[in-house]
Amino acid sequence: MNFDLNLILESLPQMLAGFGITLKLLVVSGILGFILAVLLLLMRISGKFYLNWVAQVYIYVFRGTPILVQIFIVYYGLPQFEAVRESFLWPILREPTGCAILALTLNTGAYVSEILRGGVLGVDKGLLEAGSALGMSARQKFIYLTAPIATRLALPAYSNDVISLLKSTALASTITIADMTGIARTIVAETYAPYEIYTSLAIVYMIFTLGLQKLFGVIERYLGRYTRREE
Amino acid sequence: MSDNKLKPLIKMIEVNKYFGEFQALKNINLDVHKGERIVVCGPSGSGKSTLIRCINRLEKHNKGTITIDGIELTDNVEDLDAVRREVGMVFQNFNLFPHMSIVKNLMIAQQLVRKTPKDEAREVAMHYLERVKIPEQAKKYPIQLSGGQQQRVAIARALCMKPNIILFDEPTSALDPEMINEVLDVMVDLAEEGMTMICVTHEMGFARSVADRVIFMDEGEIVEHAKPAEFFDNPKNERTKTFLKQILSH
Numbered sequence: 375m376n377f378d379l380n381l382i383l384e385s386l387p388q389m390l391a392g393f394g395i396t397l398k399l400l401v402v403s404g405i406l407g408f409i410l411a412v413l414l415l416l417m418r419i420s421g422k423f424y425l426n427w428v429a430q431v432y433i434y435v436f437r438g439t440p441i442l443v444q445i446f447i448v449y450y451g452l453p454q455f456e457a458v459r460e461s462f463l464w465p466i467l468r469e470p471t472g473c474a475i476l477a478l479t480l481n482t483g484a485y486v487s488e489i490l491r492g493g494v495l496g497v498d499k500g501l502l503e504a505g506s507a508l509g510m511s512a513r514q515k516f517i518y519l520t521a522p523i524a525t526r527l528a529l530p531a532y533s534n535d536v537i538s539l540l541k542s543t544a545l546a547s548t549i550t551i552a553d554m555t556g557i558a559r560t561i562v563a564e565t566y567a568p569y570e571i572y573t574s575l576a577i578v579y580m581i582f583t584l585g586l587q588k589l590f591g592v593i594e595r596y597l598g599r600y601t602r603r604e605e
Numbered sequence: 606m607s608d609n610k611l612k613p614l615i616k617m618i619e620v621n622k623y624f625g626e627f628q629a630l631k632n633i634n635l636d637v638h639k640g641e642r643i644v645v646c647g648p649s650g651s652g653k654s655t656l657i658r659c660i661n662r663l664e665k666h667n668k669g670t671i672t673i674d675g676i677e678l679t680d681n682v683e684d685l686d687a688v689r690r691e692v693g694m695v696f697q698n699f700n701l702f703p704h705m706s707i708v709k710n711l712m713i714a715q716q717l718v719r720k721t722p723k724d725e726a727r728e729v730a731m732h733y734l735e736r737v738k739i740p741e742q743a744k745k746y747p748i749q750l751s752g753g754q755q756q757r758v759a760i761a762r763a764l765c766m767k768p769n770i771i772l773f774d775e776p777t778s779a780l781d782p783e784m785i786n787e788v789l790d791v792m793v794d795l796a797e798e799g800m801t802m803i804c805v806t807h808e809m810g811f812a813r814s815v816a817d818r819v820i821f822m823d824e825g826e827i828v829e830h831a832k833p834a835e836f837f838d839n840p841k842n843e844r845t846k847t848f849l850k851q852i853l854s855h
């Protein structure tokens with residue numbers, strides 16, 4: 375088998391043209407998914423059984439079905455409803471990018487809320503008792519004690535999910551989006567050279583992942599600054 | 606604060622507490638007056654920690670009444686806030702907030718609960734850090750301090766809220782031996798200034814020299830309740846005698 379280096383050098387810039395879309399999918403659904411995750415978490419720990427129940431069903435549904443199926447349902451399924459086409463969401467759902475972001479957001483929100491809940495459960499109960507003994511309210515304890523400590527505890531698992539989300543964005547190529555994977559598929563269809571193209575695509579994702587790892591490493595070191603005896 | 610010297614600051618009447626089937630407190634009756642120092646001791650699982658944790662409602666009692674400076678402890682949130690402003694607590698494991706500097710540990714509740722302005726809260730914090738003799742540690746994180754220093758910070762944090770009563774839940778049990786005295790010294794200072802204190806502790810030297818009364822608990826009951834001289838030299842109850850023999854034999 376021949377390995378055509380020229381082909382790689384030619385196609386790499388084309389694929390990198392899709393980097394912006396991959397980044398957009400990751401950042402927008404990452405941020406919206408995080409907000410959704412916090413809402414789900416608050417529902418889970420609200421102490422109100424109906425809120426907790428709704429959140430649990432939601433999490434079960436979105437963790438229990440493949441992300442690819444969720445993307446297809448949003449993209450092919452939702453527009454069939456008159457109500458969706460007439461709603462304020464239509465300008466978003468009319469575009470494949472909007473559909474992909476919606477599906478990725480809904481999916482990652484379910485996973486991240488459980489990651490955050492793990493962090494919340496990891497906070498030492500003694501600290502919250504100390505907060506109570508000092509007269510702090512439940513809300514004050516959550517904001518000033520639970521949230522910052524849970525964030526640090528949840529960060530390693532959360533960075534894992536963000537990296538996983540990066541890879542999930544490649545599925546957007548199945549609904550006509552020209553992200554890096556979408557462009558690679560087009561090039562493969564034209565050149566019949568899947569080996570070179572997909573290998574170089576894989577390397578691009580690895581470099582991207584390395585960047586994310588470094589970024590989370592910096593955040594982890596910052597949030598963990600109080601866990602080290604020596605500076 | 607009550608002007609009436611005869612009226613107890615803490616009054617517990619027939620207090621019972623269950624954890625599921627297990628009865629942790631059985632018919633506890635206890636009056637503590639302003640300025641009194643009470644030491645509570647007893648074997649592990651005897652209910653002594655539960656007793657003081659009921660006083661600031663970290664545990665809810667199931668039966669009986671607990672009244673702190675005229676406020677009865679119920680599910681009423683405002684009453685609970687008022688009681689918690691009045692009662693400070695020091696824990697066995699310090700429970701300093703690990704993500705905040707020492708001075709921030711002392712400021713946070715002042716700012717949030719007492720609505721003290723930041724600068725004033727910092728002044729109060731530094732004042733009490735000086736009192737426990739570690740103002741130079743103000744900017745460090747709790748993990749960078751020794752156990753004894755952390756516990757002194759925890760005491761200072763409680764003092765910042767200007768409580769009338771401080772509860773100590775085995776404050777020296779998690780400390781290495783050489784650090785116990787620096788914490789006890791702070792507690793003795795507080796006692797000399799007239800702070801009302803209830804201390805769960807096995808430091809019998811402290812009990813003998815500082816306490817006004819010593820309470821011995823076993824299986825959720827107050828078994829013996831006496832002045833220290835009488836408690837140590839002439840205990841009435843067999844269980845007290847056995848306990849004292851065990852902890853004083855070394």
